[in-house]
Amino acid sequence: MMPRNPFRDRGMPVVGDNFVGRSALTRKVTEVWQGTGRPGNLSVIGYRRAGKTSLIRHGLSLMDRSDLAVVQVSVIGYASVFEVFHAVASQLAEQLTDVPDLVPLVERVGAAREWYDLENAVSSLFKEVGRHGRFALLVFEEFDRAPLVLVRLAAFQLLRSLASEPDYPVGLITVSRRPVIDIETDAAGGSRLDGVLGEKCYVGTFTPDEARRLIARSLPVVDLSAVSDEIIRLTGRQPYLLHTLCSRIVDDYLETGVVDVVASYDAETLSFHEYFERLLDDIEAESPDRGRAALLDVVQQVADSPHRLEIRKLSNLGVVEPADGGFHLFSDGFAAFLTDSPALPPDLALEATPDEPRVALVVATEWKSRHGGLSTLNRHLCLGLAAQQVEVYCMVLAATDDEVSEAKKAGVHLLRRPAVEGAPELNSLLRRPELPEGVTPSLVIGHGRVTGSAALVQAEDHFPGSRRLHFVHMAPDEIEFHKLDRTDDVAETAEARTRIELKLGRSAERVVAVGPRLHGRYQNYLSDHDDHEPIRFDPGFDLTDPRVRRPPAGTPMTVLTTGRMEDSSLKGLDIAAGACGLVAGWRHERGLREIELVVRGVPVGAADKTLAMLKDWAANLRLSVVPRNYTPDSELLAEDLQRSSLFIMPSRAEGFGLVGLEAIVAGTPVLISEKSGLGELLKALLGGERAAHWVVPMFGEPVKDTETWARSIEHVLADQQSAFTRAEELRRELADNLSWAKASVALLTEVGF
Incomplete structure (x- = not known):
C-alpha cells in the first residue's frame, strides 16, 4: 500500500498529535484560564495561515475546568450583533444545562431587536451564570470581520464590560490579523475594547527547533533531516509554507524515489507567490503606503529607516x-518576490536553462457570454491562465474587434474561426x-460536448505532442429529464x-469538473481501474466593486431569477413564480x-407566452411579473442585480450556477x-448551519418546494438590512478564499503545467 503523505493537512487547522510544539505560545494561551475563578483576556494576533486557530484549539484541548464554559464564535458567520450574541447565548445554554432559569434568558437574547433590549438581555444572562458560580470564556475568531457585524461602538463597549466589570464571570479571547484597536476604529471610529485586551499573543513563524520537529513528521515516508536547513531557508519557518514545501517534497519522493528540495520548491x-501577495495585502491594509516601504528598507538594510515603528510591528x-x-x-523567497530578483538563494540556484514556453490552446465558441455560463467560465479561465504567465490562444467562431483588443490587453489572443x-x-x-511562427501549444482545452470534440482533433491531428483537458459543465443524466417539449427518448x-x-x-x-456537484458525479462515472481521478475546478468570486451595497429603495421590491421557457422545469421557474405569488399575498395582508x-433570459418573441405561463404558476394577480429578454450585456445584468432585493435560483438540477455566483x-x-x-x-465551505442563510432545500415535490421557497423569500425580504449585511459578509469571505487566480494555480499545479 502506498504510504500516506503526512503533510496532507496543509492549510487546515492542525490538531492532536500533529500539533507542533509552540510551547511558549501555548503557555500564554492557557494562562488565560489556569487556576480558578474568572478567566483572563487575550488578543491573539497573526497574519493569515500563521497557525492562530490551531494554537487556540490546541490550548483549549488541554483545559480541564468543569466550571468554565467555552463559547467559540467565528464573527464572519453572522450578519449582525444580534445574531452574534444569540449564538453566544445558545452555546452557553447547551453547556450549562444544570444552571436553572437560563433558557428564558437565552430566549430574551434571541428575541431582542433593539440595542437596549439586547444589552439588558445579555447582561442578565451572564449575571445569572455568575450567580451560580460558573464562568464563561468567549473566543471570537475572524475578529477582523467585526466592522461588518458589530458596527457600533456600543457593541464593543458591551464586550468590554463583560470582560472587565466584576458583575460578569467572563474572559475574552479575540483572534485576528490586525490589532483590535485598529479593528474597532474601522468599525466605529473609536476604541473601547482594546484597553481590556492588554495582553497580546503574537503568532509568527516557528522556532528553528519547532520547524525541525514539523519536518520530522516525514519520517514514516522519508527522512528529511539532511535537507532540513535547505527547507527552512526557503520557507523561513512560516507554518503554511513549511507544510506546503514538505508536502510537495514527499509527493515528489513517492513518485520518483528522489528528494530534490529545489525542484519541489520550483x-x-x-503557491508561495499567492501567499506572498496575500501577506502584502494584509500588511498594506494595516499600514497603507508604509508597510511595503518598511519591508524594502529591511531588504536594502537601510541603517536609519523612517519606518522603524512598522518594522517593529x-x-x-x-x-x-x-x-x-x-x-x-x-x-x-519573500525577499526575491518583493524585489523581483531570482527566487532562490545563489547557493541553491539551478543552472540557468531557457524557460520552456507554456502555451495553451483553448477551444471555445465565443468570448462574451451570449449563450450562457460555459462562455463565462471559459473567459475567466483564459484570463486566469494568462495571469499565471501562460500564453493563451482562444479559438472562437466570431469576435468583435473590441473583444479581440480587450482580450489581448489581458494576455489572451483570440483566434476567429468563421x-x-x-x-x-x-x-x-x-x-x-x-499561430505565430514557432508557437506550438503544449496544452489544449475543450468544453463538454460543445467544443470537446474539436479540442480532441486539435490535440491529436494538429498538435500531437500536446496534452488535453476536457472540462465538463453539466451532467446529462440530471438535466435532460427536466427539459420540456421533447420528441425524442429522454433516457x-x-x-x-x-x-x-x-x-x-x-x-x-484529465477531466476537469466545474464545482463539487459535477466532481462527485464524474468521480462515480470514472471509476474503472484505468480512469484518472477528475480534477475539481471551483470558480472564483473576485470582487469587481468593493463598495458596500445598500438595499434598493422604492416600490415594488424586485425578486430576480433567470431562465428560458424551454428550460422552465430545469430552472424552477414554476417554483419561483408560485413562491413569489404566495409571498405577494402574505405581504398584502x-x-x-x-x-x-x-x-x-426570455428568448426574443417569447415574452407573451412566458408572461402567461408565469402568471398561471403564480396564481395571484397581485404579483407583478416582468419577463426580460436574454442579453449578453454584462452591464444590463449588473443593473438587474443592483435593482434587486433578492436573486433566486430554484433549479431542480444545476451543474454549478455561475449566474448565482455573479449575484453573490x-x-x-x-x-x-x-x-x-x-x-x-x-x-461545504460554510457548513450546513451557516449555509442555510443562502441554500434552500429541495424535496422534489412541487407544492412543498414552492412553500419552502416562499418562506425563504419572505424571510429575506422581511429584514433587508440584515440580508444585505449577510450578503456583504458572504461575498468578501468567498473572495478571500476562492479567486480565479487560485483556481488557475490549482489547475496548473494539478496537471504539472
Whole structure:
C-alpha cells in the first residue's frame, strides 16, 4: 500500500498529535484560564495561515475546568450583533444545562431587536451564570470581520464590560490579523475594547527547533533531516509554507524515489507567490503606503529607516527577524518576490536553462457570454491562465474587434474561426489555427460536448505532442429529464450524451469538473481501474466593486431569477413564480411593500407566452411579473442585480450556477437551490448551519418546494438590512478564499503545467 503523505493537512487547522510544539505560545494561551475563578483576556494576533486557530484549539484541548464554559464564535458567520450574541447565548445554554432559569434568558437574547433590549438581555444572562458560580470564556475568531457585524461602538463597549466589570464571570479571547484597536476604529471610529485586551499573543513563524520537529513528521515516508536547513531557508519557518514545501517534497519522493528540495520548491512557486501577495495585502491594509516601504528598507538594510515603528510591528508577527544588529525578512523567497530578483538563494540556484514556453490552446465558441455560463467560465479561465504567465490562444467562431483588443490587453489572443460556407458552424473549430511562427501549444482545452470534440482533433491531428483537458459543465443524466417539449427518448438521449462526455474525458489527460456537484458525479462515472481521478475546478468570486451595497429603495421590491421557457422545469421557474405569488399575498395582508418577479433570459418573441405561463404558476394577480429578454450585456445584468432585493435560483438540477455566483459577487442577497454545484460549494465551505442563510432545500415535490421557497423569500425580504449585511459578509469571505487566480494555480499545479 502506498504510504500516506503526512503533510496532507496543509492549510487546515492542525490538531492532536500533529500539533507542533509552540510551547511558549501555548503557555500564554492557557494562562488565560489556569487556576480558578474568572478567566483572563487575550488578543491573539497573526497574519493569515500563521497557525492562530490551531494554537487556540490546541490550548483549549488541554483545559480541564468543569466550571468554565467555552463559547467559540467565528464573527464572519453572522450578519449582525444580534445574531452574534444569540449564538453566544445558545452555546452557553447547551453547556450549562444544570444552571436553572437560563433558557428564558437565552430566549430574551434571541428575541431582542433593539440595542437596549439586547444589552439588558445579555447582561442578565451572564449575571445569572455568575450567580451560580460558573464562568464563561468567549473566543471570537475572524475578529477582523467585526466592522461588518458589530458596527457600533456600543457593541464593543458591551464586550468590554463583560470582560472587565466584576458583575460578569467572563474572559475574552479575540483572534485576528490586525490589532483590535485598529479593528474597532474601522468599525466605529473609536476604541473601547482594546484597553481590556492588554495582553497580546503574537503568532509568527516557528522556532528553528519547532520547524525541525514539523519536518520530522516525514519520517514514516522519508527522512528529511539532511535537507532540513535547505527547507527552512526557503520557507523561513512560516507554518503554511513549511507544510506546503514538505508536502510537495514527499509527493515528489513517492513518485520518483528522489528528494530534490529545489525542484519541489520550483513546483510550488505559484503557491508561495499567492501567499506572498496575500501577506502584502494584509500588511498594506494595516499600514497603507508604509508597510511595503518598511519591508524594502529591511531588504536594502537601510541603517536609519523612517519606518522603524512598522518594522517593529512586523518583527512581532514574524515577517522580519533580528539579524546582526538589524533585521532581515523571514524568507529569501519573500525577499526575491518583493524585489523581483531570482527566487532562490545563489547557493541553491539551478543552472540557468531557457524557460520552456507554456502555451495553451483553448477551444471555445465565443468570448462574451451570449449563450450562457460555459462562455463565462471559459473567459475567466483564459484570463486566469494568462495571469499565471501562460500564453493563451482562444479559438472562437466570431469576435468583435473590441473583444479581440480587450482580450489581448489581458494576455489572451483570440483566434476567429468563421464558418465555412455550406458546412456546420462548429466544423471551423476543427481546422488548424494560424499561430505565430514557432508557437506550438503544449496544452489544449475543450468544453463538454460543445467544443470537446474539436479540442480532441486539435490535440491529436494538429498538435500531437500536446496534452488535453476536457472540462465538463453539466451532467446529462440530471438535466435532460427536466427539459420540456421533447420528441425524442429522454433516457436514450441522456445516456448517449453521457457516453460522449465520458469518451471525450477518458481520451483526454484529465477531466476537469466545474464545482463539487459535477466532481462527485464524474468521480462515480470514472471509476474503472484505468480512469484518472477528475480534477475539481471551483470558480472564483473576485470582487469587481468593493463598495458596500445598500438595499434598493422604492416600490415594488424586485425578486430576480433567470431562465428560458424551454428550460422552465430545469430552472424552477414554476417554483419561483408560485413562491413569489404566495409571498405577494402574505405581504398584502400585512400591508407591506409589494414585490415584483423579474425573469431575465426570455428568448426574443417569447415574452407573451412566458408572461402567461408565469402568471398561471403564480396564481395571484397581485404579483407583478416582468419577463426580460436574454442579453449578453454584462452591464444590463449588473443593473438587474443592483435593482434587486433578492436573486433566486430554484433549479431542480444545476451543474454549478455561475449566474448565482455573479449575484453573490455583486453583493445581492441570494437564495440558491441545494441541487446545484454552487449550493453544494456554499454548504461545504460554510457548513450546513451557516449555509442555510443562502441554500434552500429541495424535496422534489412541487407544492412543498414552492412553500419552502416562499418562506425563504419572505424571510429575506422581511429584514433587508440584515440580508444585505449577510450578503456583504458572504461575498468578501468567498473572495478571500476562492479567486480565479487560485483556481488557475490549482489547475496548473494539478496537471504539472
